[in-house]
Amino acid sequence: MKQKIQVHVADDHKILIEGIIAVIDTDKEIEVEGYSLTGKEVIDWAKEKTADILILDINMPQYDGIEVLKYFKLKKIDMKTIILSSYDDVKLVQEMITLGASGFLSKDSAGEHIINAIKAVHADEQYFSDAIKSNLLKLYTGQKVESGERPESTIANSLTDREVEVLKLIAQEHSSPEIADILNISQSTVDTYRKSLLKKTNVKNAVGLAMYAVKNKII
Amino acid sequence: MKQKIQVHVADDHKILIEGIIAVIDTDKEIEVEGYSLTGKEVIDWAKEKTADILILDINMPQYDGIEVLKYFKLKKIDMKTIILSSYDDVKLVQEMITLGASGFLSKDSAGEHIINAIKAVHADEQYFSDAIKSNLLKLYTGQKVESGERPESTIANSLTDREVEVLKLIAQEHSSPEIADILNISQSTVDTYRKSLLKKTNVKNAVGLAMYAVKNKII
DNA sequence: AAGTATCTCCCCATTTTTGGGGAGGCGAAA
DNA sequence: TTTCGCCTCCCCAAAAATGGGGAGATACTT
The missing domain is CATH 1.10.10.10 (Winged helix-like DNA-binding domain superfamily/Winged helix DNA-binding domain)
Incomplete structure (x- = not known):
């Protein structure tokens, strides 16, 4: 039997985590490895363990999603990450992509999308919520969005x-x-x-x- | 067999709704009657249907939780309501109580708390998350918090x-x-x-x- | 050793905000 | 009709924020 896709969920709202777990449990190919409630927990977790997919909320206490991704980049931890966000903010997506995120899921989207996102990202594809896609289209009409390694982050020259x-x-x-x-x-x-x-x-x-x-x- | 407690859930994040449903499904005495994704949906729903308990998010598009409660008060709709919020804001709680809410649940709280909150409120008790309780204590040391019908809302003399x-x-x-x-x-x-x-x-x-x-x- | 980043402080001037007061017009309610 | 709430505008003064510049101290990196 094939190994299930291992997913780790990080969000500061436990109810939301339970929702995601409930949805994921309906799929036979995916399994929730565990969860974290703060960015710090994610980083601590990543020191010893790993997962196929990390579902990461941006807004978390004690290091937000951005900090977590920066840490991963610094430590050369290569984990496929799906960003979970309340904002369909294109600028954020840009930053996330440069930081190595593979997917972007709006919290408004229903459960089935999570399954699709996980499977897509696990198959080395990228996944973006519809709201994001249309926002991106508006911005870059005609231009393609690369997942390349731009050296400088477009936004936030990181505050001291x-x-x-x-x-x-x-x-x-x-x-x-x-x-x-x-x-x-x-x-x-x-x-x-x-x-x-x-x-x-x-x-x-x-x-x-x-x-x-x-x-x-x-x- | 006893009738199950009927619960209606209102939140703009579908994932969160699914989480709450998943948690509630684990309890034999409670049943989710349905859900709404916006304040408008709640109001439309309340025109024809009802539930024992309404779980209501404050932050929703198209009429927020406060507007919904105001509408209920205006239309003399008497439904037991548990507020779901990201903020442990005492001032908000005050306003909610004056608007008739019976419970206040932080989104950070885990699933079991929802079950407890629903059962408490259904038994005509009030339910507040721990964070709220300690905040209230700080404010009103010695004073008791009444659920009475103060004619004027303490905060927000409603903006024009x-x-x-x-x-x-x-x-x-x-x-x-x-x-x-x-x-x-x-x-x-x-x-x-x-x-x-x-x-x-x-x-x-x-x-x-x-x-x-x-x-x-x-x- | 030279560069870079961060934290610290100051000068200047202009714009904006805050806080107090008063006041007329208008429409709805009592 | 008179009162009340709301929208509108003004005067005044003090406090705060914005925007430009420069500059010393320290510490870390190359």
Whole structure:
């Protein structure tokens, strides 16, 4: 008898994991190896174990999906990954592809799609949800989307630790003087971080920063 | 044989619904009557059918959970409701209780909690996730939380149409001059709305407004 | 040793936001 | 009819955010 496809599921919502397991259980060729509730758990898991397919949520506490993929790339861990996301964000997909993801599944999509996605990716194909595909089409009409190894990530020149700290506090409604007080640095420094955050995230004001923080599960 | 508890599930993520159904199916006393993917579907469903328990997500397209509860109150529909939420937000809970919800379940909680919540609520008890309970305790030390019929909602003196319009644009990173331009009103007027928004939502700046908009699915 | 990144701080000026007040017009409800 | 909510606009002033520049200290890498 053929070996079943081993799947590991990572999402911070246990209910959702149980749903995925329930759906996968209906298929004879696929098997859930285990699950993780945070990015840290995924990384710890990957140190000792592996799976044929990793289903990875982007928004997780303690290292999000992006960080996990970056870690995999760094450690040369080569695991086929299907991204699970609430946002049909093309930019995110781009980044995911450059980070080695093979599939992109919207949380809105029904269960059968998971099965199809897993089988497609396991057969070395790529799988994208319909919403993503139409979004991509709009963007790259005529151009093909390569899964190539672009050296630079298009989005997010990765924020520094301190920048993330400031970003969190901004998203928690703190003003610059307050942040300066909390972090025990001068207001000027806080403002410097504000500027670099605006540049790096490519948004136009503090509201944009807060939204960025929400989307990237930084808060 | 005793009649099973009929449950209707409303959430915009089909995977999550399937998860809940899978969990509920393991219990012999409960049965899923059906599900809805948007607030509109819930309202349409409630026009003709009913259930013992409604499991209701807050964040849904086309009328969110809050709107659904408001509709129920307006139409004097009395259905026991368990709120499903990603946020352990005490303020939200308060509003939910005043709108008649009987339970509050965090999406982080595992499946068994759903079963317990359904049975508790069906037995005319209230059910709150642990995170909510500890948050409430912090706020109301010593005070008891009534499920009474307070005439006025404590939070959100319900925003006017125009305020919501301005709020949306703020959350979309627009500045006051821009908003004035978009809505074809003077900057002064926009600033007046900013002030009343800050008062009504009880946040301290534009970032807070954006967060409020996100939480209440106004954008 | 030279470069690079990060953290830190400052100067400048302009724009935007916040916070207080008042006030007219309009339509619906009491 | 009068009151009330909503939309609209204004004055004023202080606080905060934005945008440009420069620059020193430290630590890590090549």
